Amino acid sequence: MQGIFRPIGVLWKVLFLLHFIITLLLLYPLFYVFLTRKQWYPMAFKLKRFWAHMLLFPVGIFYTVDYRFKPLPGKTYVFCANHTSYIDIILSYCIIAPYFVFMGKQELEKVPLFNIFFKDMNILVNRKSMTASYQAFRRAAQELKSGHSVILFPEGTISRKAPILKDFKSGAFRLAIDEQVEIIPITFENNWKFLEDKAFLQGNMRPGLARIVVHEPISTIGLSDRDVEILKLKVKQTIEGPLKKYI
Numbered sequence: 001m002q003g004i005f006r007p008i009g010v011l012w013k014v015l016f017l018l019h020f021i022i023t024l025l026l027l028y029p030l031f032y033v034f035l036t037r038k039q040w041y042p043m044a045f046k047l048k049r050f051w052a053h054m055l056l057f058p059v060g061i062f063y064t065v066d067y068r069f070k071p072l073p074g075k076t077y078v079f080c081a082n083h084t085s086y087i088d089i090i091l092s093y094c095i096i097a098p099y100f101v102f103m104g105k106q107e108l109e110k111v112p113l114f115n116i117f118f119k120d121m122n123i124l125v126n127r128k129s130m131t132a133s134y135q136a137f138r139r140a141a142q143e144l145k146s147g148h149s150v151i152l153f154p155e156g157t158i159s160r161k162a163p164i165l166k167d168f169k170s171g172a173f174r175l176a177i178d179e180q181v182e183i184i185p186i187t188f189e190n191n192w193k194f195l196e197d198k199a200f201l202q203g204n205m206r207p208g209l210a211r212i213v214v215h216e217p218i219s220t221i222g223l224s225d226r227d228v229e230i231l232k233l234k235v236k237q238t239i240e241g242p243l244k245k246y247i
Contacts, residue, residue, distance in 0.1 A: 009205040016059050016195070016205075023054055024113055031116060041121050045099050048117070052093035060207025061087065061194060065095050069184065069216045073098045076149045077184045077217065078176040082239050083153035084162035084192035087210065091188065092151055095212055101143045103136065103152035127156055127169075137171050144179045154235070162192035163243040165236060173231045177224065182217035183231070185238040189213065190246065213242050 027047060034044035056062070071077060079096065081088060092102070102117075106126040109115050118124050123139050126132035140150045154168040176183045189211040196204040215238050223231060 012059070012207065013195070013205040019059055020055060021113075023051060027051055028113060028116075035116060035119065035121055038120075042099055044117075044121060049093045049097075052090045055090055056087075056094070061210060062208075063091060063094060063210040063212060066211075066213045069214060071096060071098050071149070071184065071214075074147070076144050076147055076179075076181050078144070078172055078179075078181055079149060079151035079184050079186055080154050080172050080235050080239070081151065081186035082163075082165055082188055082243070083155050083158050084188060085158065085195045087191045087195050088153070088188050091191070091210060091212060092186075095186075095214065096149075096151065098149060100149040100151050101140070103140060103150060105157060106132075123150075125152075125171075133171065137175055140175055141179055144175070144181055150175070154232075159192075162196070163189070163246045165240055165243070168232050168236050170228050170232060173228045173235070174225065176220045177228065177231065180220055180223075182219055183235055184217050185215040185235050187213040187215070187239045187242045189242050211242075215239070 030047055031044060034040045034047060071079075075098075079092075079100065081092065089102070089104075102122040103125055104118065104122060106124050106128075108118055109124055123136050123143075125136040140152075143150055152172050154172045155166040156169050157166070159166045172183070190208075191210055193204050194206055194208050194210065218231070218234060218238070220231065
């Protein structure tokens with residue numbers, strides 16, 4: 001049966017990519033203007049949220065969210081989510097309404113047009129360089145101090161064995177502890193079923209219903225560097241909970 005549906009999946013993936021490119025080109029002039037001044041970044045953020053919904057619904061990807069906690073406007077958080085598909089990034093903008101800064105891997109700088117979002121508004125992390133990585137997290141700390149939440153994927157890259165989680169890196173947890181802000185874990189339960197990160201003609205590719213859990217905040221008040229591993233494990237176990245039924 002998988003072989004029968006493969007051509008349909010490839011056609012859907014082509015349509016999704018065309019839809020992504022065309023809608024980005026249509027909105028690009030507005031993004032370009034809004035990203036010229038920092039005081040206009042909130043408008044760029046709202047436009048990105050609109051674009052995120054615009055990307056998913058027409059190609060048949062819908063979502064349902066189990067909000068065990070709803071982020072409060074005016075409060076800063078470090079959001080930590082598992083990473084199984086590029087749809088994770090799009091859905092992040094759909095489910096989190098308050099303004100946030102996205103931390104992404106350095107390779108996003110090479111994506112034509114899309115890299116405009118990483119000129120200054122969001123943060124690129126070069127994990128191959130300790131110095132560059134340190135600077136990226138310093139910038140993230142400044143954003144938190146400015147009242148802007150930060151979202152990142154502690155696995156660093158997309159898991160090729162989804163829904164099994166990769167090892168978590170420590171940066172997000174040191175950041176949250178240093179700034180004494182709460183961590184909100186997010187579980188993307190089944191995004192790997194829709195747009196898996198594999199070669200163009202391989203992996204899962206189809207429309208469907210994405211299931212997401214936004215967990216209750218985990219406090220970092222009173223924690224220090226010696227608590228990083230414990231905090232990391234707690235967040236990982238929280239994210240992993242809803243995934244166990246798929247493993």
